[in-house]
Amino acid sequence: GESVGLHLPTLSVQEGDNSIINCAYSNSASDYFIWYKQESGKGPQFIIDIRSNMDKRQGQRVTVLLNKTVKHLSLQIAATQPGDSAVYFCAEIGMDSSYKLIFGSGTRLLVRP
Amino acid sequence: NAGVTQTPKFQVLKTGQSMTLQCAQDMNHNSMYWYRQDPGMGLRLIYYSASEGTTDKGEVPNGYNVSRLNKREFSLRLESAAPSQTSVYFCASSELAAEQYFGPGTRLTVT
Numbered sequence: 001g002e003s004v005g006l007h008l009p010t011l012s013v014q015e016g017d018n019s020i021i022n023c024a025y026s027n028s029a030s031d032y033f034i035w036y037k038q039e040s041g042k043g044p045q046f047i048i049d050i051r052s053n054m055d056k057r058q059g060q061r062v063t064v065l066l067n068k069t070v071k072h073l074s075l076q077i078a079a080t081q082p083g084d085s086a087v088y089f090c091a092e093i094g095m096d097s098s099y100k101l102i103f104g105s106g107t108r109l110l111v112r113p
Numbered sequence: 114n115a116g117v118t119q120t121p122k123f124q125v126l127k128t129g130q131s132m133t134l135q136c137a138q139d140m141n142h143n144s145m146y147w148y149r150q151d152p153g154m155g156l157r158l159i160y161y162s163a164s165e166g167t168t169d170k171g172e173v174p175n176g177y178n179v180s181r182l183n184k185r186e187f188s189l190r191l192e193s194a195a196p197s198q199t200s201v202y203f204c205a206s207s208e209l210a211a212e213q214y215f216g217p218g219t220r221l222t223v224t
Contacts, residue, residue: 009153034212043117043203043215044156089155100146100171101213103155 012110019077021107023090028071032093034101035064035075039086047075047088077109085111114139117216119204125222126194134189134219136204142214144207145187147171147179149200150218156203162187194223 013019025033031052036044050057050064050073057064063076073090087106120135138145143164148156148171158171160179168179176198178190187206191198201220205213 041218043205043218045215046212049212091155100158100161101156103157105153105155 009105010108010110012112013080014112015080015082017080019075019080019084019109021075021077021088021090021109023073023075023104025071025073025090025092027092028068030092033064033066033073034091034093035062035073036089036091036103037084037086038089038106044089080109080111082111082113085109116140117204117206117214119202119216119219121219122217123220125224126191127224128195130194131190131192132194133191134202134204134221135186136188136216137186138204138206138214139185140206140208140214141184142206142208143184145181146205146207146213147177147187147189148203148205149173149198150203151200159189159202194221196223199223 034049035047037047038044048059048062048064050066055066061078065074075088077084087108089103089106091101091103117138126132146161147159149159150156157173159173159177160168160171162168162181165181165184168181180188199222201218203218204216207213
């Protein structure tokens with residue numbers, strides 16, 4: 001069945017360094033992938049998305065890479081800041097037409113001062 | 114715009130009690146969703162409403178019912194609460210498939 005998972009539950013980085021958060025997905029037919037950021041006590045917040053016909057997409061300080069060959073997704077955060085500390089989820093759109101998101105279990109990013 | 118609002122923010126129930134979680138959005142979105150999030154886990158879809166007048170089961174619908182009252186409001190009801198339903202509940206809405214906007218969540222404890 002469909003599943004989305006993450007390699008590392010917690011990632012600790014030095015402030016100013018780049019962060020890379022990884023995600024594996026199992027459904028090779030998934031068409032759309034999204035990264036969400038969830039701060040403590042808040043709902044998830046959309047960061048960036050990518051469609052399956054793309055390999056890379058850049059936003060402000062964030063880049064998402066999609067490797068369809070190995071079904072791997074990554075989120076790169078440049079010059080990580082304390083405000084980036086949060087749990088990051090990757091999600092994929094379900095295969096039916098209902099726009100259902102399937103979330104991974106999340107990676108906690110800790111930024112050391 | 115307030116975005117997605119949820120009430121209440123916190124709730125404690127005893128086993129067997131019932132309650133309704135309220136959700137409203139002011140973005141004129143067609144689709145609305147209810148998720149639950151257990152500690153250390155991602156969000157799991159309970160029910161969704163692709164458009165006003167329709168509702169469908171998600172991944173974990175057992176023990177819940179929903180009502181799409183109008184385009185703005187989508188409520189989640191627990192008829193007989195169980196400790197396994199202790200969780201944080203998030204409502205979301207979207208117009209397009211990708212960008213779902215989430216509310217602040219309702220933290221529910223069932224004793």
